[in-house]
Amino acid sequence: MTQAWPTLDSRVLDGLVLAALFLAVWQGLYEYAGDAAITSPLTTVDYASSLVKTANFWTHAQATLAAFAYALVISIALGIVLGLALGFQRFAGDVAEPILVALYTIPKITLYPLILLIFGLGVSAKVAFGVIHGVIPIILFTLNAVKNINPVLIRSSRIMRLSTWQTVSTVLAPAVMPELITGVRVGFSLTLLGVLIGEMFASQRGLGFLIINGINLHNVRITTAVILIVVLFAILANGLLLAFDKRMHRTA
């Protein structure tokens, strides 16, 4: 115990120094660029806290969250099903993997007009765009999780004469779970990114729209405040998923 305390203290101290440095850079940008380009940290927090009390903000936040929730559910379901299928069909998996990696690195934003032409303006286009961003990493992580299952595990379950269901629930699921959670974490971030980009390009609702609209109206206050809220949400959600992720990897 006595050994653990000093390191914890220095960790907290380092974190505080980092946060202070970040705020200093932000304040410095503000001093350099002025009110027309960015608001200071203090005004931003102040404005953000009054913004979250308005009904208007919540209609936009709700639009984003709804699109994000649909997109995330579809990404996870589709990603896991395809990942499992490609993982167990070794040949199909080997054929598909480089194609998926290539799809992962293309600038998917250029496909957005196509999505808009198929789905029209509205929530379904945003959902589709979120899905094409989020689904590929989930497929890839699931595929690799299945591919890397230790064959000994499968053989021993056969020796113990487990039923298919028992094999899945007591052997396979726990074996792939840690990697699967990592995939979901990465997919979560990218789905959010996709939905927000979609809103920034062609949308009349949502937080992405508020951000881009603030710039078009020269209302930097709202842009900076919404960015702060979105980034805090993303970091917080990722932090929770990361903690869960680490625990899964430890216990596995």
Next chain:
Amino acid sequence: MTRNTAIGLTRIAVIAGSIALVELLCQRKIISPLVMIPPSEMMTSLWHMFGSHKIWDDIAQTFSTVALSFVLSVAAGFGFGALIHALPRVRRALDPLLASYYSIPFFVFYPLLIALFGLNTIPLIVIGFVFATAAMVISTLNGLDRVPRVMTKTARILRLSPARAVWSVTLPAAAPYLFTGLKLALAYSFIGVIAGEFILSGGGLGFSIAYAYNDFDSQTMYALMMFVLLIAVVMNGALHVWEQHMLKKRARA
């Protein structure tokens, strides 16, 4: 036929088959021409566009921006990665930041960058740089972490000067990870720049796609989309081949 050739051939067949399917669906108007034009038409449209100045201006602008952002992010990412590798305490403090870096939807900063730097190429370079640098930092750290102890010890026994040790021991040992960093930095610079152009800008390939979309000019739009996808695929393919070649050489050495 070995398994690898079978896989390769099947992969080509799958890709060619999907393109042929889309072509057929477009030709038969099952996919409305208002939604998508046939891939063959995209290619002819692209071919015609190569005859005009407009597309070359866009290409020059986009690629010079990507190149600048790539070079800057690789240099900064490598330098910073090497620096914090030498400073464990700084690294420990930055660790949570690096772990959650890519969960931040960076493109939300892009409008702010326009407000800060104006509507020119600087915000594009910055967004590409910000998006790509962390990948290079992480890859550099991974690479330096995995330099085998025995190699650094041998360098010391051979009394190599620090510069010589870095050049002929550390860098080659870390090379595969550094290469991954280069690959990611290039892909991320490309994505960052194109996305920025697409959201709000005054030129470049991304801008022209968005412009054609708003103009209902699906010929130009699909030709450019096709072009961007082809460039991305060719770039990734070339780097992949180069990487395999390098790994094979290392395995032999």
